[in-house]
Amino acid sequence: MQGTILVIDGVSTNRIVLKVQLTAACFQVLQADSLSAAMALMKDNRPDLVLTAMSLPDGDAADVKRALDRMQHGTGVPVIALSANNDRGTRIMALSAGIDEVLPQPVDDMILQARIRSLLRMRMQEDDLHLREDGVAAFVMAPKDAVGGQISQSDASVALVCHDLQTAHKWKARLGASVGYSLRAYNVDAIQDLMRTPVPDVIVIELNEQSAGMALRLLADLRARISTRDSVVIAVPNPADAGIAAEALDRGAHDVLHCGFQVDELALRINTQLQHQHRAEMIRNNLRDGYRAAMRDPMTGLYNRRYARPFLEQVTQDAQCAGSNFAVMVADLDHFKHINDAHGHPVGDAVLIEAARRLQAELRGCDLLARIGGEEFMLVLPNLRRDEVTTMANRLCRAINAAPFVVKGCATPLDVTISIGAIVGGQGERQLSSEELFTAADRALYEAKNAGRNQAVIKGLPQSAAA
Known part of the structure; x- marks a missing residue:
């Protein structure tokens, strides 16, 4: 069924x-x-x-x-x-x-069936969004209310697309007396103008006897393109035609005036569809925020362990396919507990935020820096030659120890250092799982700590990199 x-x-x-x-x-x-x-x-x-x-x-x-x-x-x-x-x-x-x-x-069975199909499609899309939102809410804080809030008429734009520009301007004048939306008039073949940023929030398309075929193709095109797929499309058979109205709905129109152009009805339908669009956009924003919260450390803004492990898995697979090297590093701020004990957790938090900023500034766009717990960070660096790993490790150590940390709430600048353990994988190496790579890098970190801290140890290379 x-x-x-x-x-x-x-x-x-x-x-x-x-x-x-x-x-x-x-x-x-x-x-x-x-x-x-x-x-x-x-x-x-x-x-x-x-x-x-x-x-x-x-x-x-x-x-x-x-x-x-x-x-x-x-x-x-x-x-x-x-x-x-x-x-x-x-x-x-x-x-x-x-x-x-x-x-x-x-x-009319034709228009009834088409309207049912259209409304059920919209209902399924909304249900799908709510299911995703509920899934995100299961492991992050409850999202913002996606039902409240009304869109202002002054914030929305409506395009009126007709067989000829004269009719479009006539519709604009009549509709403009009833609504406060920004109204624009277009000819039916002005698809390039419709695609220009910012695209209209609502596109009203006339389906008349001369241009119904072209207008229906335009309707389907608008619903398929990335730039306009979130715009509301309302079809207006002019004059009324149940067959054309049904086809418009089946081609993706959100709504249709099956009785032809009527100002008050069109204004109502535009407003209703904009509210649907507004609620859907709020849910999508909640989803984006929820996924971001699930994958990000709220203090530093870095990715967390949940994101870092799958990223490392992908990098290892890509390196095997491309025959390239990569590095995995585990970094830990030295004597961080002393900072918290001596100056308080707010100062410790500020040190973590500044350390994250300094480390991130040294990385390339393709590199990953994640906070994986406490004062510990994980770095994944694709396409890095063995000699470049040593250079990068030195740079990261210097980024932390080269200048004292000036932190609000602390009377004097703080000298902070970092220890780094790294493992090089990829070409010519046995393929390791992400867990094995992380464990090896963590073991190298402990070697750096035991060797006196403020340095990096790169496994697989003959020498250590002292900062």
């Missing part, structure tokens, strides 16, 4: 007709003859979409929407209302109540 649809209608004949249509399209259909019966059914079932009559024996479609929003597993379920009165006032009232679509009865 493609999904579960709950049909709510007080007229049994209507329910039967809809069940036949939807079952033929491989949907599972649940039926209820009233709002109360539907809510009772929802206690044990979670539909993917609700298809309701505008008027019910104990309420209306707006009541259905409000009841769904009050249910834990009902929020966000798309709602399509079927209205016996196909008038603009009824549609506007329903759309204003949060209903996703209003279709006239008897319903």
Whole structure:
């Protein structure tokens, strides 16, 4: 089955007709003859979409929407209302109540099926984002609220794309009287202009009899390109055409005005789609922040052990394929416990932050520096010859000991040194696992510590590098 649809209608004949249509399209259909019966059914079932009559024996479609929003597993379920009165006032009232679509009865099966497919795609995308967000939240702090916040009309831009520029400017003048968005007018063949940064937040495309084919190709192109794939696309058949509207939805339009261009309805649909876009962007930002928090050390901003180990695995594989060398280093600030004991942890934290900054400044863009615990760092340096490892180790030691650390909260500058253990892997060497490489570098670090600290020991080379 493609999904579960709950049909709510007080007229049994209507329910039967809809069940036949939807079952033929491989949907599972649940039926209820009233709002109360539907809510009772929802206690044990979670539909993917609700298809309701505008008027019910104990309420209306707006009541259905409000009841769904009050249910834990009902929020966000798309709602399509079927209205016996196909008038603009009824549609506007329903759309204003949060209903996703209003279709006239008897319903055109082509537009109904296309609208269901479109809404279910959007629902699955939102569910996927929420699943990823929940997964990140399981191992980092709870993300920021992704539901709150409203986008300001002055912050959004809307492109009006029509068969001819005259119509686009006419739509711009009529819509501009109702909304505060930045409006731009385009001809249907102005795809290069649409791609220019910043791309519009919303692209409204006219599908008229002369240019419907070109406009539909443009719609599909916009949805496929990286620069515009996050822009909202709303199609406007002009004049109204159920077949063209259905094709626009199947080609990726987020919404469609199946009754043709109407200012108040278009303004409502733009606002609704922008809110969807805004919430999705907030979730994506939460995901980025969550993954960053999971992979970064919050104090120094360096990567952590969770990120460093897979990175090392990849470097070892790349070195084997390319026949190149690489180095793994484990570095530890000397006598760091004394700094904490003598000056306090805030001073110790400041020393760690400055040490991270100095070490990072010596590295190439392809190198990795990670804080793997306490005062210990791990470095992975791809494409480094054996002689270059010694040079790099010396530079890292000098970066720390060449100048005292001036730290807020400490009356005098602090002399800080570092010990480094390194292992060289790659060409001509036995292939080691990341764990073996880390252990070998850690063992070299202890040799550097035992040799008097403030130096590096590079395993596999005949000499040690003294700082």
